[in-house]
Amino acid sequence: MSALSFLARERTIAPPGYSRWLIPPAALCIHLCIGQAYAFSVFNLPLSKLIGVTQSAPDDWKLTDLGWIFSIGIFFLGASAALLGRWVEEGGPRRAMFTAALCWGGGFLISAVGVYLHTLWIIYLGYGVLGGFGLGLGYISPVSTLIKWFPDRPGMATGMAIMGFGGGAFIASPLSVWLMAQFSTPTHVGVAEAWICMGVIYLCFMMVGAWIVRVPADGWTPSGYIAPAQPKRLVTTENVYVYQALKTPQFWLIWWILCLNVTAGIGVLGQASAMSQEMFKGQVTAVAASGFVGLFSLFNMGGRFIWSSTSDYIGRRNTYFCFFALGTVLYALVPYTGSIRSVALFVACYAIIFSMYGGGFATVPAYLRDMFGTRYVGAIHGLLLTAWSMAGIFGPVLVNYIRQYNVDHGVPPAQAYNTTMYLMAGLLVVGFICNLFVKDVHERHHMRAVEADAEVEAAPVFGRQ
Amino acid sequence: MADNTQASSGNALKLILAWTFVGIPLAWGVVQTLLNAIKAFH
Numbered sequence: 211m212s213a214l215s216f217l218a219r220e221r222t223i224a225p226p227g228y229s230r231w232l233i234p235p236a237a238l239c240i241h242l243c244i245g246q247a248y249a250f251s252v253f254n255l256p257l258s259k260l261i262g263v264t265q266s267a268p269d270d271w272k273l274t275d276l277g278w279i280f281s282i283g284i285f286f287l288g289a290s291a292a293l294l295g296r297w298v299e300e301g302g303p304r305r306a307m308f309t310a311a312l313c314w315g316g317g318f319l320i321s322a323v324g325v326y327l328h329t330l331w332i333i334y335l336g337y338g339v340l341g342g343f344g345l346g347l348g349y350i351s352p353v354s355t356l357i358k359w360f361p362d363r364p365g366m367a368t369g370m371a372i373m374g375f376g377g378g379a380f381i382a383s384p385l386s387v388w389l390m391a392q393f394s395t396p397t398h399v400g401v402a403e404a405w406i407c408m409g410v411i412y413l414c415f416m417m418v419g420a421w422i423v424r425v426p427a428d429g430w431t432p433s434g435y436i437a438p439a440q441p442k443r444l445v446t447t448e449n450v451y452v453y454q455a456l457k458t459p460q461f462w463l464i465w466w467i468l469c470l471n472v473t474a475g476i477g478v479l480g481q482a483s484a485m486s487q488e489m490f491k492g493q494v495t496a497v498a499a500s501g502f503v504g505l506f507s508l509f510n511m512g513g514r515f516i517w518s519s520t521s522d523y524i525g526r527r528n529t530y531f532c533f534f535a536l537g538t539v540l541y542a543l544v545p546y547t548g549s550i551r552s553v554a555l556f557v558a559c560y561a562i563i564f565s566m567y568g569g570g571f572a573t574v575p576a577y578l579r580d581m582f583g584t585r586y587v588g589a590i591h592g593l594l595l596t597a598w599s600m601a602g603i604f605g606p607v608l609v610n611y612i613r614q615y616n617v618d619h620g621v622p623p624a625q626a627y628n629t630t631m632y633l634m635a636g637l638l639v640v641g642f643i644c645n646l647f648v649k650d651v652h653e654r655h656h657m658r659a660v661e662a663d664a665e666v667e668a669a670p671v672f673g674r675q
Numbered sequence: 676m677a678d679n680t681q682a683s684s685g686n687a688l689k690l691i692l693a694w695t696f697v698g699i700p701l702a703w704g705v706v707q708t709l710l711n712a713i714k715a716f717h
Contacts, residue, residue: 229686235693242697374697380704422693497714504712508705 217420219302224424230359230432232422237352237371239419240307243412244314244348245378247287250280250337252386256399260328263399271330279337286342288599291350295592296452298347299585303355307420310348315413317341318405325402348416349375349595353575354588358426361584362435365526365576369518372572376511382408444527444648448656449583455590460581460651463644468574469597469604470641471533474541474634475567477605481613481627482506482560488623489548489556502557509561510568517569518576526577527648533566534642541635545628571598581651608633 215221254276261267298306320336352371360367389407393400431437441447455461478485483499494502521529540559547556574594579587609630616626 227686229690231690232693235697238697238701242701374701377701377704380708381700382704384704384707418696501712501714504708508708508712511705 217302217305217308219300219305219425222302222304222424223427224430226427228424230426233352233356233359233424234367234370236303236307236419236422237356238374239422240310240348240352240416241371241374242378242381243416244310244345245375246382246408246412247280247283247341247345248376248379249382249386250283252383253401256390256401257325260325260399260401263397275330279333282334282338283342283345284599284602286339287345287349288596290343290346291592291595292346293592294343294347295350295589296586298351298592299354299452299589302425303351303423304420306347306351307416307423310344310351311413311416311420312344313340314344314348314416315409317344318409318412322402322405322409325405346592346595350588350592352419352423353591354584354586355423355425357575357579357584357587360432361437362432363519363522364579365521365529365573366515366519368575369515369572372518372575373511373514373568375571376507376514376568379507380511441650444525444650445580446583446651446656448651448653449585450581450590450651450655451657452586452589452593454655454657455582455586456593458581458651458655460648461590461594463648464574464577464581465594465597466644467530467641467648468570468594469601470637470644471530471537471567471570472598472601473605473608474537474637475563475570475605476601477609477630477634478560479506479510479564479567480606481609485627486553486556489627490551490553491624493551493553502560505557506560506564510564513565513568514572517566518572521573521576526573526580527645529569529573530577530645531642533570534638534645537563537566537638538635538642541631541638544631545625548624548628581648583657585657 254273257276258266258270258273261270317336317340320340321333322336324330324332324336353368356367356371357364386404386408389404390400393403438445438447450458483496483503486494486499486502487496517529517533524532540563543559544556547553547559575587575591578590578594582590609627612630612633613626616629617623
């Protein structure tokens with residue numbers, strides 16, 4: 211028997227009486243750790259002063275070079291989620307979580323060596339490539355398990371895990387600052403030591419998740435839950451094979467729905483601080499703006515749970531209709547808040563916008579489950595995350611370039627974001643139309659028991675055992 | 676009957692431990708963020 215046999219799916223089948231409420235904490239163990247990615251910028255400035263300590267020396271790394279660490283990490287998040295989704299799905303959540311923990315914790319440890327040797331490519335390889343794999347595997351690993359344990363409330367279940375990804379930054383940001391303070395001296399910036407500590411902490415924390423997680427036994431249902439005998443409209447009882455999903459219009463419509471919702475949100479997320487100061491010059495200071503950003507992050511996290519839970523009652527398509535309709539109005543309203551100098555209205559608009567940005571991430575796994583069934587939902591979700599990678603490029607580029615274009619053409623800074631906001635509202639209208647076209651997946655795409663087995667055997671898979 | 680009681684109390688203990696394990700760091704992070712936001716507003 212292999213030493214790693216405890217990772218096998220059959221070893222993770224829950225015994226009778228196992229509480230399904232142990233699964234969300236298992237998922238949170240993973241997502242709270244990998245959510246650190248959102249707080250990586252905390253290290254940018256210290257990393258640019260490793261030699262000079264108090265200020266950057268000529269041989270210190272430039273911020274532009276350091277920016278690639280995060281970008282490589284996000285690229286490999288999307289790539290690994292897309293390529294390894296089926297491996298995750300077929301090997302079970304424990305093997306995926308265990309691997310994610312090794313990649314994520316190991317990424318920090320390798321990067322600490324890179325800091326110690328002052329060799330940037332080691333950090334690209336450690337945090338960027340290996341850590342990126344940990345991000346992708348960790349992000350999708352608990353999704354289908356949660357959906358199987360909570361067939362009655364899949365939105366709420368996946369929302370809890372994905373809320374953890376938002377919450378991970380809240381923990382990582384103060385933890386990173388505190389750890390660096392413990393190890394820094396007048397002649398040394400404590401980044402390497404902080405990363406060693408974080409690598410070990412994250413490795414242990416994620417291993418607890420891998421240890422707790424269980425899959426339900428075949429045929430298990432929550433007590434009192436009766437699965438619908440007939441499929442409801444827009445909620446299938448069939449399954450679609452992972453690569454077959456790519457051939458359906460529904461997959462690509464949802465891909466665009468996610469991409470447009472995230473593009474609009476991510477574009478203004480990075481600029482929220484600068485935007486509030488420029489739109490309300492003399493009213494909002496840099497310190498107050500950072501307070502707003504903290505507040506918006508809380509709405510981003512809370513929205514993940516609240517909107518995805520709400521989707522269990524009003525339906526996934528209606529939830530996205532809310533995001534796109536309400537979002538269009540709110541984005542279009544932002545320039546008006548500047549013209550009437552209402553900071554309170556500006557903050558209120560942004561708080562709701564960010565709650566819907568997070569809600570979009572958290573509701574999409576349940577939307578995929580409704581369209582394609584539970585069997586390959588994690589793998590299909592992995593493929594869909596390429597929309598996030600794309601939005602990560604589109605959003606900031608749109609906001610930054612349009613603002614710069616306006617400023618270069620004499621538009622006052624206070625109004626330089628107006629065009630961007632109207633454009634974002636326009637993107638959400640397109641998202642609304644995409645959502646309008648989402649219908650049930652045609653039955654020709656559904657898996658049949660016999661052909662499903664044949665298809666699974668025939669298709670190539672990365673790292674198949 | 677006794678087995679059932681033992682099983683459910685065991686489950687309850689596991690649930691408390693698991694939720695505390697993830698709840699404490701998350702609550703700490705949220706409180707830190709809120710405190711920073713409040714400081715900024717002042």
